[in-house]
Amino acid sequence: MTREASIRPRRSVLYMPGSNARALEKARALDVDALILDLEDAVAPDAKDIARDQVRAAVAAGGYGSRELVIRVNGPATPWGAADLDMAIAARPDAILLPKVSSPADLERVAHKLNAARVPARTALWAMMETPLAMLNAAAIAASAANPETRLACFVMGTNDLAKETRAALVPGRAPMRPWLMTCVAAARAYGIDIVDGVYNTLDDEAGFAAECQEGVEMGMDGKTLIHPRQVAPCNAAFSPADKDIAWARRIIAEFEKPENASKGAIQVEGRMVERLHAQMGARLVAIADAIAARSR
Incomplete structure (x- = not known):
């Protein structure tokens, strides 16, 4: 199996809770490059099954135009991981986003299931980079992209989880995070995959959000993950070529x-x-x- 190289904008990558049917519907009209239909962090444990059903239905119904559709599943060690992955494989979105990727083996296990199910190569894998081991293994994880059967197309920086796991502070300028962010940028560029920055948590701080977008541009990120539609327009502006x-x-x-x-x-x-x-x-x-x-x- 081979994957066709393609260039597509990933300036704005918006998390949408799979449990929120109204948000999934609204997303069809947003000026966003990619949508992460989330089954993991944005969904409470008692809403996991509903979220899975609603994401399945949303992808099947379509209507998202050129927006890239990505399903983020729960990890394999959770009670919902296996069912999430089975649904995502059957839904055949543009990509499946795997949480807590810490080694190439995490990608290879899922890629094997995709290939065994004869899912077309257009369905890629994205990797959440959000653990200390992921930072130490960034080059090896990115190197998985050298094998087309692994389907790796993008790193997604999970800065909130990374801060939790490392106890590094999330401060303006992100000085404690910069070595890890740049390590992942270098790994992504070495193996020809995209990389999108982590989220900005404060919705009412427009200046802070703009500054962090500019940091991402200067670091060489392709775009940024977002937590609210109001962040889309300034993010698109920041990451668009002048x-x-x-x-x-x-x-x-x-x-x-x-x-x-x-x-x-x-x-x-x-x-x-x-x-x-x-x-x-x-x-x-x-x-x-x-x-x-x-x-x-």
Whole structure:
């Protein structure tokens, strides 16, 4: 089995409680790149079965357009994990998000079940990076993506659980978290997968949320997980390529495509020296911008 490489925007990734039928319906109209239909942290124990049924029905009904649909299941050691995974495999969403991933084996066990059920390769696996072991094993976990049968496409930073498990403080600027965040960014980039930042917990702190989005952009994150629809618009704005950057990328690409520059590793564009790697970086930026524009239509 092989998975087709694709570039799609993951600027805004919104958690939606699977137990809230109204929220699942409202999500069909939100200007969000991806929806995590949550069966885990956002759902109380006595609502787990209802949530599973409602998420199954929501995915089957469709109507979410180009929004990426991701089902977050409960862990295999919980009373609900096995039933959640069976449902998610049958539902065939865009991705299944696995909590508490701490080693490649956690992914491989689920990937084996997906492949045995002949689920099409378009259903990927996403990994919650939220344990101390995940931080220590980030490179090995990301390396699973080298095997297409493992289906790994994205890291999701679980900063709240990581703070709980490590006793590190969640403070403005996230200095205690930055080494782990950047370790996961490096691992994701080394093996060609996406990575989205953790949630911001304070809904009424717009300045703080904007600052943390900017931190994520500067770290190299692809987007951010969100806890409320009001966070979507500022998050999309923060993680969208700027018009001037898109124009500059197109200019560099065009210059390197000229016959006289075909064999050159570096050229001068508008008085600035640029290397071919800048054209490669620009090509991805343009692809993301085009994908955002296509999703918006």
